Amino acid sequence: xxxxxxxxxxxxxxxxxxxxxxxxxxxxxxxxxxxxxxxxxxxxxxxxxxxxxxxxxxxxxxxxxxxxxxxxxxxxxxxxxxxxxxxxxxxxxxxxxxxxxxxxxxxxxxxxxxxxxxxxxxxxxxxxxxxxxxxxxxxxxxxxxxxxxxxxxxxxxxxxxxxxxxxxxxxxxxxxxxxxxxxxxxxxxxxxxxxxxxxxxxxxxxxxxxxxxxxxxxxxxxxxxxxxxxxxxxxxxxxxxxxxxxxxxxxxxxxxxxxxxxxxxxxxxxxxxxxxxxxxxxxxxxxxxxxxxxxxxxxxxxxxxxxxxxxxxxxxxxxxxxxxxxxxxxxxxxxxxxxxxxxxxxxxxxxxxxxxxxxxxxxxxxxxxxxxxxxxxxxxxxxxxxxxxxxxxxxxxxxxxxxxxxxxxxxxxxxxxxxxxxxxxxxxxxxxxxxxxxxxxxxxxxxxxxxxxxxxxxxxxxxxxxxxxxxxxxxxxxxxxxxxxxxxxxxxxxxxxxxxxxxxxxxxxxxxxxxxxxxxxxxxxxxxxxxxxxxxxxxxxxxxxxxxxxxxxxxxxxxxxxxxxxxxxxxxxxxxxxxxxxxxxxxxxxxxxxxxxxxxxxxxxxxxxxxxxxxxxxxxxxxxxxxxxxxxxxxxxxxxxxxxxxxxxxxxxxxxx
Ligand SMILES: Nc1ncnc2c1ncn2[C@@H]1O[C@H](COP(=O)(O)OP(=O)(O)OP(=O)(O)O)[C@@H](O)[C@H]1O
Ligand SMILES: [Mn+2]
Ligand SMILES: [Mn+2]
Numbered sequence: 080x081x082x083x084x085x086x087x088x089x090x091x092x093x094x095x096x097x098x099x100x101x102x103x104x105x106x107x108x109x110x111x112x113x114x115x116x117x118x119x120x121x122x123x124x125x126x127x128x129x130x131x132x133x134x135x136x137x138x139x140x141x142x143x144x145x146x147x148x149x150x151x152x153x154x155x156x157x158x159x160x161x162x163x164x165x166x167x168x169x170x171x172x173x174x175x176x177x178x179x180x181x182x183x184x185x186x187x188x189x190x191x192x193x194x195x196x197x198x199x200x201x202x203x204x205x206x207x208x209x210x211x212x213x214x215x216x217x218x219x220x221x222x223x224x225x226x227x228x229x230x231x232x233x234x235x236x237x238x239x240x241x242x243x244x245x246x247x248x249x250x251x252x253x254x255x256x257x258x259x260x261x262x263x264x265x266x267x268x269x270x271x272x273x274x275x276x277x278x279x280x281x282x283x284x285x286x287x288x289x290x291x292x293x294x295x296x297x298x299x300x301x302x303x304x305x306x307x308x309x310x311x312x313x314x315x316x317x318x319x320x321x322x323x324x325x326x327x328x329x330x331x332x333x334x335x336x337x338x339x340x341x342x343x344x345x346x347x348x349x350x351x352x353x354x355x356x357x358x359x360x361x362x363x364x365x366x367x368x369x370x371x372x373x374x375x376x377x378x379x380x381x382x383x384x385x386x387x388x389x390x391x392x393x394x395x396x397x398x399x400x401x402x403x404x405x406x407x408x409x410x411x412x413x414x415x416x417x418x419x420x421x422x423x424x425x426x427x428x429x430x431x432x433x434x435x436x437x438x439x440x441x442x443x444x445x446x447x448x449x450x451x452x453x454x455x456x457x458x459x460x461x462x463x464x465x466x467x468x469x470x471x472x473x474x475x476x477x478x479x480x481x482x483x484x485x486x487x488x489x490x491x492x493x494x495x496x497x498x499x500x501x502x503x504x505x506x507x508x509x510x511x512x513x514x515x516x517x518x519x520x521x522x523x524x525x526x527x528x529x530x531x532x533x534x535x536x537x538x539x540x541x542x543x544x545x546x547x548x549x550x551x552x553x554x555x556x557x558x559x560x561x562x563x564x565x566x567x568x569x570x571x572x573x574x575x576x577x578x579x580x581x582x583x584x585x586x587x588x589x590x591x592x593x594x595x596x597x598x599x600x601x602x603x604x605x606x607x608x609x610x611x612x613x614x615x616x617x618x619x620x621x622x623x624x625x626x627x628x629x630x631x632x633x634x635x636x637x638x639x640x641x642x643x644x645x646x647x648x649x650x651x652x653x654x655x656x657x658x659x660x661x662x663x664x665x666x667x668x669x670x671x672x673x674x675x676x677x678x679x680x681x682x683x684x685x686x687x688x689x690x691x692x693x694x695x696x697x698x699x700x701x702x703x704x705x706x707x708x709x710x711x712x713x714x715x716x717x718x719x720x721x722x723x724x725x726x727x728x729x730x731x732x733x734x735x736x
Contacts, residue, residue, distance in 0.1 A: 084098075088101065094150050095172060099441060100168070102157075102172055103173065104171050104180070109129070109180070124137065125183070128180050136179040149172070153172055156247055159218075159247075161214070161215055165181050165184065165235055166181065167180070185237060187236060189232070190231035193311065193315050205312055206397075210387065210391075213386045215244045217384060219250075224253070228249040228285075233245050251296075284307065286304070286345075287373075288345055298383075302380045303373050303380065305372055307352060309372075310354060318352035319350075365393055368386065430511070432511040436517065439547050440519050462580050466726040469729060470501065470722065471701070471703050471723055472720070472723070474707070474718075474721075475707050477678060477715055484513060485510070485514055486502060487517045493525055502573065504572050505570055505720070507568070507570065507641075508637070511548075511552070512568045512569045515547075515548045516570055519544050523543045533578050537585035541657065544656070552568075567647055571589055571641050571676075575603075580665045582603075586659055589640075589677045589680075590674070590677060591679075594663060602685060608641055609634050609640060610632045623635060624653075634650060634654060637649065639654065641654070665726060671723060671724060673722075674722040675707075675720060675721040676717070679706060682714060682715045692706075699724065702721075704721075
């Protein structure tokens, strides 16, 4: 269950503290595998921490000053929590091991992606990266922090090619910079050469002229580096390489000398990289923004607040233009199919809903002290039957282009060895609600378990996840991170909770859970769809409208087929998030549970699932995969997610019960 935070959670000096990031990790919990990058000041390894793939940054420490620098970087990193900034998972700050453990970002850094992979992002994807990066820098500047080393090599890309700013090796609080310079002036009358060397930082081609002139770094110096970086993203050209190649071809000058020439040209002649071309589709307002970002005079450059306002407006303008020309056509199953809509999607997805959900999860589980938290135990009598659990899952987007299913597996909640939770979310109108819920609900389950019975815990977790998601969407609309007002993503949800010998299943929507008892299926959920008369009546009672359209009953204008879900805020309260709960006492007859999204059940009956399980190797992951691939073969048109949980000991050698 993740890494423990030992108390007191501080570094050896006591200068770095964190309530959520462990600052001591036992050597047995991690290993360093191969190095991925060797910098002047550190080696970054691919590694493993507590079973998860991580990036381990190991600074090269030779002097006390290096160690001071490590503590400073750690202090800063402990304060940061933003989806556009690389996530520090843990650190070790005790001699002889000084290590940073970061979330592993799969898709290279932006410099490698552009120049080794020769990646050319679409304008919409580039805009998404630019705005996410601007928000990360706005966040830092609001905290009074200057990054001082903004460049493509310090921007890591995750599997979706979303950017995460990293490398705080040169970052400083603005106020500290001021005092350093004042002290220096006082003690020596003028800055010394050593002082300049130490403070003239960042990579030359991204450095603002005032830094090259050896003046103090300000927020506007980060803005300059941002401008050069996003121009590189749009052109795919390393700044000045065209120039430099020429210089090298025509002279035998040392690199150092051409760099001096370059510096002089940037400072005195206002030389800048070649601006991206409007013909390649870059909006002219974006080009103008880049030019303002790299203006020679810091006071003429916009702040990140200004930059974000302008970017929002550029993006909204692009959408308006497209909306007028190309109206997306609505299909029966609520899927909007239209190529022109891709950039809209890219913008909606520029909000990382998983990360937002994770933040909620962290917040809700931090609200109660994990040490004091115990899970509600309704039965302390000795049990007649103790299930032995093993589980596995498989998720596939099937024939769809996008994946809108998510799931979570949460074993040993609050370190209780016999309490486990599993959940599946099936998104519609985008993946946002599903991505958010799969991260947020585990946090709510952990924090709520101590309060009520398992059944009320599940109901509360569903309602809280729904409320949190809709709040978050609202505030995104207010801050204009979501400018499309008629975007109302939702997801169906099913969660199973095993508490010793009891199984609780909560369901909102049309995911399904079955239990195999003595060889026969027992349905533990009922589908909440408008074709079900009771559900239809309930929707109408709660103020919703249902109508027959094409081939079935549907709810409201969006013509939703499901009648309960998380999100879908245009249809609340009629399309409620409140789940129906079943409670089952497990006995020796109970073999396994299958939880799956409707992509499986569309093409397979409960009985067929049971018979397929019969001749599959009894390993939960393999069973899940077999069921899902069979559903694809049978022509399921939907995303498919399957979780199988065995309830009694199984041997993988056993083929048939
Ligand atoms: N979390 C991560 N996931 C994947 N790769 C990473 C991660 N962190 C760092 N890297 C890789 O290691 C490189 C160096 O990381 P970082 O910039 O933090 O180290 P550094 O020693 O400060 O480098 P520099 O030479 O730029 O000062 C990155 O450019 C990236 O390629
Ligand atoms: Mn770096
Ligand atoms: Mn660095």
